[in-house]
Amino acid sequence: MLTLYGMSSSGNCYKPRLLLAKLGRPFRHVEVNAMDGSTHSPEFLALNPNGKVPLLQLEDGRILAESNAMLLYLAEGTSYLPDAGFERALVYQWMFFEQYSHEPYIAVLRALKKYPERAHQATPERVAQLLDGGHKALAVMEMQLSKTRFIAGDDYSVADIALYAYTQDAAFAGYDMTRFPHITAWLERVATHGGHVPMEWLPEGSAALSPGD
């Protein structure tokens, strides 16, 4: 069975969990707290030298890092990833957009609000910069979603999963979502798409990895 190491409250960790749930593919969740040093324990660094979750371990022990790499790998051959060609290229495009132009603003501002350990970083200058970058990313998504039902075209793909993970919490993070009606409608379309599970969902039989392990 696949093993997914992740922090359940992290959007990046939610991405492969959501896809595996939609695919009906059984997996084991191992909770790793990125806030208490567990991702930089010697045990975890031996699995991922980059010290980040999520981390996917295959049945044979091989390891894959990077949430969006997992999505592309797990979706191969399913309806969530088009075959080779331009439609697939657009899925790649939106997934790199997510990691470069969206996550570093929206996920970071969400973390400053969500985790007390991060609150001291929320200086007015930092918050203003994160609001500005995130609103720009949302404006790019809004323009696309005024033209297509899903982000990379008219079909649901792993690019929607990648962008849903943190966009669903953008209002909580402090972004003004009243400016983005097409995103709001898309969030609802994603949340009602077949097999959807919320971020809180975990498979049965989850375990935890603590810094002392």
Add this chain to the structure above:
Amino acid sequence: MLTLYGMSSSGNCYKPRLLLAKLGRPFRHVEVNAMDGSTHSPEFLALNPNGKVPLLQLEDGRILAESNAMLLYLAEGTSYLPDAGFERALVYQWMFFEQYSHEPYIAVLRALKKYPERAHQATPERVAQLLDGGHKALAVMEMQLSKTRFIAGDDYSVADIALYAYTQDAAFAGYDMTRFPHITAWLERVATHGGHVPMEWLPEGSAALSPGD
């Protein structure tokens, strides 16, 4: 013929140029200066609402953004991208690592040093933060390159192109490359791999897009 909009001194823009040169695929280069506002002109924003280069235009006018999406799209079916499976997943992994854990430090510090327009951002705190993040990314690469000849395995792939673009300038940017002998050897392996062209190389017949166009 393909058209590639890009700033010739940008590592992100170099990536698809290097792959196209290696593939022997003819293309037109259109110079767009990301420093003088050209990427935020109405003409350019109509092509890419995210206001970034590089931007790839196909023969039929369709547009693709994100350098690493271009690499994956253009490499499909060639020796630079493994077929579906775990080897391909590792290529994805290193390309997302590049955009999230490498480029935001190494490319940014390089830009502060290279472009006079950016020099005022080089405060001691910012430089220290960029050095720290970049050295961490380089340490992750060094560990991998102590085990494999190329970054995603023993074969050259588009993940090498993605990481070469800015790593080749890491010493110029201020990173201590004497700490990374395996990276230094890999830089040489990439630079001597068949069909390699340096960043300065441009195809014949290049044009330019200026803010007033």
